[in-house]
Amino acid sequence: EFMTQRDRRVVGHLRRSRLCSVCIYAVLFVLTCLSIAWTRPKSQEYMSSLGVSTSVSGVKGAFEGIRDPGAAWNWLTHTVSTELLRNTSSLSSLRETNYLTGWLRVRMQQVKLASHAECLQHGLPEDVKCFSEFYTQSSAEKSDLEDVQSYWSGIVGVDGRSNETVPWKFMTEQEAIHQQVGSEAGQYQRYDPSGYAVDYNLQHSNLTAVYEAFVADMIALRNASWISRQTRAVHVTFLAYNPAYDYWMPTWYMLEFPANGVVRPSARVQLFRSVFHQGKAMGMRQLVVDMVRIPFVALVLLYQVTFEAMSEWKQSGKAWRYFLGPRGLADLGIIGIFTAIFFDRYLHDFRSHISTVGLAAEASKGYSVESWHADIYRLNSVFEAALLCLVVWRLLSFMKVNRHIFLIWQTLSSSLRKFVRYLTVFLPVLAGFILLAHTYWRPHLAEFQTLPSSATSVLMMLLGDDAIAQRGDATRPGTVIYVMGLYCLIILFAVSSWTAVLVQEYQKTRVAAGFRPQEYTWSEYDYVSWILPAALKKAYCVIRPSIVPSEDIDDIDDCNV
Numbered sequence: 001e002f003m004t005q006r007d008r009r010v011v012g013h014l015r016r017s018r019l020c021s022v023c024i025y026a027v028l029f030v031l032t033c034l035s036i037a038w039t040r041p042k043s044q045e046y047m048s049s050l051g052v053s054t055s056v057s058g059v060k061g062a063f064e065g066i067r068d069p070g071a072a073w074n075w076l077t078h079t080v081s082t083e084l085l086r087n088t089s090s091l092s093s094l095r096e097t098n099y100l101t102g103w104l105r106v107r108m109q110q111v112k113l114a115s116h117a118e119c120l121q122h123g124l125p126e127d128v129k130c131f132s133e134f135y136t137q138s139s140a141e142k143s144d145l146e147d148v149q150s151y152w153s154g155i156v157g158v159d160g161r162s163n164e165t166v167p168w169k170f171m172t173e174q175e176a177i178h179q180q181v182g183s184e185a186g187q188y189q190r191y192d193p194s195g196y197a198v199d200y201n202l203q204h205s206n207l208t209a210v211y212e213a214f215v216a217d218m219i220a221l222r223n224a225s226w227i228s229r230q231t232r233a234v235h236v237t238f239l240a241y242n243p244a245y246d247y248w249m250p251t252w253y254m255l256e257f258p259a260n261g262v263v264r265p266s267a268r269v270q271l272f273r274s275v276f277h278q279g280k281a282m283g284m285r286q287l288v289v290d291m292v293r294i295p296f297v298a299l300v301l302l303y304q305v306t307f308e309a310m311s312e313w314k315q316s317g318k319a320w321r322y323f324l325g326p327r328g329l330a331d332l333g334i335i336g337i338f339t340a341i342f343f344d345r346y347l348h349d350f351r352s353h354i355s356t357v358g359l360a361a362e363a364s365k366g367y368s369v370e371s372w373h374a375d376i377y378r379l380n381s382v383f384e385a386a387l388l389c390l391v392v393w394r395l396l397s398f399m400k401v402n403r404h405i406f407l408i409w410q411t412l413s414s415s416l417r418k419f420v421r422y423l424t425v426f427l428p429v430l431a432g433f434i435l436l437a438h439t440y441w442r443p444h445l446a447e448f449q450t451l452p453s454s455a456t457s458v459l460m461m462l463l464g465d466d467a468i469a470q471r472g473d474a475t476r477p478g479t480v481i482y483v484m485g486l487y488c489l490i491i492l493f494a495v496s497s498w499t500a501v502l503v504q505e506y507q508k509t510r511v512a513a514g515f516r517p518q519e520y521t522w523s524e525y526d527y528v529s530w531i532l533p534a535a536l537k538k539a540y541c542v543i544r545p546s547i548v549p550s551e552d553i554d555d556i557d558d559c560n561v
Contacts, residue, residue, distance in 0.1 A: 016307075016308065016311045017398050017400065017401050017530065018307070018530060018533075019530055019531045020303075020533065021303075021304055021307070021398060022395070022398045024296055024299050024300060024303070024304065025300075025391055025394050025395040025398070026395060027296050028293060028296050028297070028300075028334070028391045029388070029391045029392060029395055031289050031292060031293050031296070032293070032384060032387055032388045032391055033388065034285075034289050035286065035289050035290070035293075035384055036381070036384050036385070036388065038285055038286055038289070039286060039380075039381065039384070040381055044245045044247065045245075045247065045271050047245065048242045048245045048247040048249060048271060049249060049269035049271060051094070051097055051098065051242065052094065052098065052240055052249050052251055052269050053251075053267055053269050055083050055092075055093045055094035056079065056080065056083050056084070056094060056251070056253065056267075057079075057267070058075060058079040062075060062079060063075055063079070063253070063265050063267065064265055066255060066263050066265045067262055067263050068261075068262075068263055069227050069231075069257070069263065071263070072227065072234065072255050072263055073218065073222050073227065076106065076218050076234075076236070077215055077218040077219065077222075078215075080104075080106075080214075080236060081211055081214045081215050081218070082211075083095070084100060084104055084202060084238060085104075085200070085202070085207055085210050085211035085214055086207070086211060087207045087208075094240070097242065097244065098240045098241060098242050098249075099240065099241040099242075099243060100202040100203070100238065100239070100240050100241075101202060101203055101239055101240075101241060102202060102203075102238065102239045102367065102368065102370075103162065103199040103200060103201055103202060103238070103367040104199065104200045104202055104236070104237075104238045105165075105197055105198070105199050105200075105235070105236070105237045105238070105367050106167075106197065106198050106234070106235070106236055107171075107193075107195045107196065107197040107198075107234070107235040107236075107237070108167070108195055108196045108197075108226060108227065108231060108233070108234050108235075109135050109140065109191060109194065109195040109196075109231070109232050109233045109234075109235075110135075110140070110141045110195075110196075110228065110230035110231045110232060111131055111132040111134075111135055111139045111140060111141055111230050111232055112131075112132065112139060112140070112141045112230070113131075113141070113230065114129035114130055114131045114229075115129055115130070116128060116129050116130070118130040118131060118132050118139075131229060131230060131259060133258075133259050134188075134189050134232070135189065135191060135232040135233060137173070137192070137194075140170075140194065140195075141170075141230060142170040143170070144168055144169055144170070145167070145168040145196065145224070145226070146168070147224040147225070148167050148168035148196075148220075148221065148224045148226060149166075149168035149169075151220050151224065152166055152167060152168055155213070155217075158213070159204075159206070159209040159210055159212070159213035160200050160201040160204035160206075160207075160209065160210030160213060160214075161198070161199070161200060161201075161213060161217075162198070162199035162200070162201070162367070164199070164367075165197045165198060165199050165367070166198065167196050167197065167198040167217075167221060167226065168196065169196070170194070170195070170196060171194055171195060171196065171197050172194055173192045173193055173194040175194075176192075176193030176194055177193060179367055179368055181193040181237075181367075181368070181371075182371060182372065184235070184252055184254065184268075186233060186254055186256045186264075186266060187256060187264050187266055187449075188256055188258055188264070191232075191233050191235070191254075195233075195235075196226075198217065199367045200213075200214055202238065227257070231257045232256065232257055232258070233254060233255065233256050233257065234254070234255040234257070235252065235253070235254050235255075236252075236253040236254075236255075237250070237251065237252050237253070238251055239251070239368075239370055246273050247271045247272070247273050248271065248272050248273060248274075248370065248373070248374075249269050249270065249271055250269075250270045250272075250370050250371040250373075250374050251267075251268075251269050251270075252267065252268045252269075252270075252371070253265070253266075253267045254266050254267070254268075270371055270374035270375075270378070271374060271377070272370075272373045272374040272376075272377035272378075273377070286345075290341075290342060290345065290346075293338065294342075297334065297335055297338045297339075300331055300334055300335060301331075301335050304331055305328070305331050305332075305335075308322045308327060308328065308331070309322050309323070309328075326393075327394070327397065330390045330393055330394050331394065333386070333390050334387060334390050334391060334394070337383050337386055337387045337390070338387060340383055341380060341383045341384060341387065344376060344379070344380050344383070345380060396409075397409075401530065406513065407506070407509050407510055407513065408506075410509045410513060411502065411505045411506040411509045412502075414505045414508075414509065415498075415501050415502050415505045418501055418505070419498065419501060422497065426494060429489060430458075430489075433458060433482075433485070433486055433489070434451070434454050434455045434458050435451075435454075436482065437454050437457065437458050437482065438450075438451055438454035440478055440482065441454075442454075458486070461483075461486065462486070462490050523547070523549070524544075524547045525541075525547040525548055525549060528540050528541070528547065
């Protein structure tokens with residue numbers, strides 16, 4: 001097809017590119033990079049969370065190795081108590097480098113007693129009884145635990161124990177939400193904040209007494225079968241602060257007790273920091289960066305959006321095409337995302353009213369894991385990353401003034417438009433492979449337990465990770481057939497097709513928009529149009545009218561109008 005094409009002198013895109021536009025996005029790129037680097041310094045988050053997770057996990061990853069209730073009780077009784085409730089560095093590596101504030105909470109969630117109605121299979125004998133597989137509001141056990149109550153009745157509020165929460169009385173979801181506790185996703189399900197909980201003061205004046213009380217309580221709860229076949233999850237949550245890195249770390253340890261009897265441990269350490277109440281240069285630097293970004297984002301709105309919309313209106317008579325196109329969506333996204341970042345960072349109640357010292361004092365009044373602050377902090381960082389991606393994309397779009405970059409850009413653009421139609425066939429076939437892998441390997445591989453994890457595992461296999469197939473037993477006929485089919489679909493068909501489309505589109509673009517590169521060499525008028533604003537361009541052309549090409553005399557953008 002490209003053999004019938006001729007050079008069409010494609011230069012229309014140059015009229016929509018100006019040096020001032022490049023400068024606007026270049027400055028936004030630099031400032032956004034600085035903002036990301038200062039709000040989330042390199043390696044500090046990882047080192048902070050590693051210190052907490054390594055200490056509480058125990059020697060040689062004892063937490064990750066928990067598989068039965070006995071090991072869970074040993075971890076609670078010995079590791080948790082030592083790391084969180086010992087105030088000497090020789091005993092607690094966690095307290096040696098971190099400040100523990102607020103309250104430690106141990107919360108248990110269990111389902112109702114086994115009944116015949118909970119059995120999924122119909123027609124079983126009446127004496128067969130089953131426990132509910134999942135913990136929900138309808139299946140949750142909510143009655144008082146009398147054995148635990150008899151032990152706890154005389155020690156409420158003693159030796160660092162809370163006088164508000166007791167491990168024998170069910171705490172509803174509404175009561176937990178009032179303490180700013182949200183739900184948490186485990187490996188089997190998402191758990192709401194209800195259950196039976198007990199809290200311990202991490203800043204008690206006599207921490208040794210709290211440690212001894214905690215150990216005694218765990219032994220008593222174990223004897224009272226606080227964790228039993230009814231249990232579906234045990235949560236251990238607390239709040240730590242690392243002064244060296246200036247990070248708060250809401251920490252959530254979870255032990256899941258599925259119906260198969262094998263305990264599955266998981267942990268999540270979140271991070272956030274209060275940047276603007278430290279009196280440090282870091283907060284002032286961030287403030288300066290954001291204030292400098294405001295006028296440049298305003299230029300995107302007042303200059304770039306207006307210029308692009310007018311250019312589209314003059315070219316096609318339909319300005320809305322710009323707003324619904326990739327350039328318009330990127331510009332509007334830059335404006336909207338920065339607005340969200342600014343309001344979140346400076347007008348949010350936490351950032352506006354609570355300092356690090358104030359947060360520590362607030363946490364000591366009662367249990368609150370403060371994970372919602374970490375969620376907002378992470379969302380703010382995601383917004384910064386999205387803003388950076390949009391700015392980079394818009395900055396690269398102006399590089400099309402270079403003929404070689406324009407050819408590559410146009411080739412990829414036209415190839416993707418054609419390949420979208422191919423995806424209507426390819427994606428259903430790939431989804432079939434994902435479903436097949438999910439069905440085939442789900443019984444014995446953890447990577448294929450859910451559809452999202454199965455999709456991720458199949459994509460990793462496409463990228464060359466053969467370890468998953470090896471764990472699936474590569475000698476099984478089904479594994480061999482599956483891997484060969486996946487290889488033929490992706491490598492021999494999809495990749496080859498994409499390569500053929502790219503080559504075809506590149507040849508067409510090269511002929512239509514660059515067959516004679518010397519004809520696209522910029523003249524003085526081209527440089528003036530690209531560098532100077534309209535008013536200066538008009539003045540320059542008045543001084544040197546001879547530089548205006550004859551075909552541009554009547555153009556609305558020219559200086560002779």
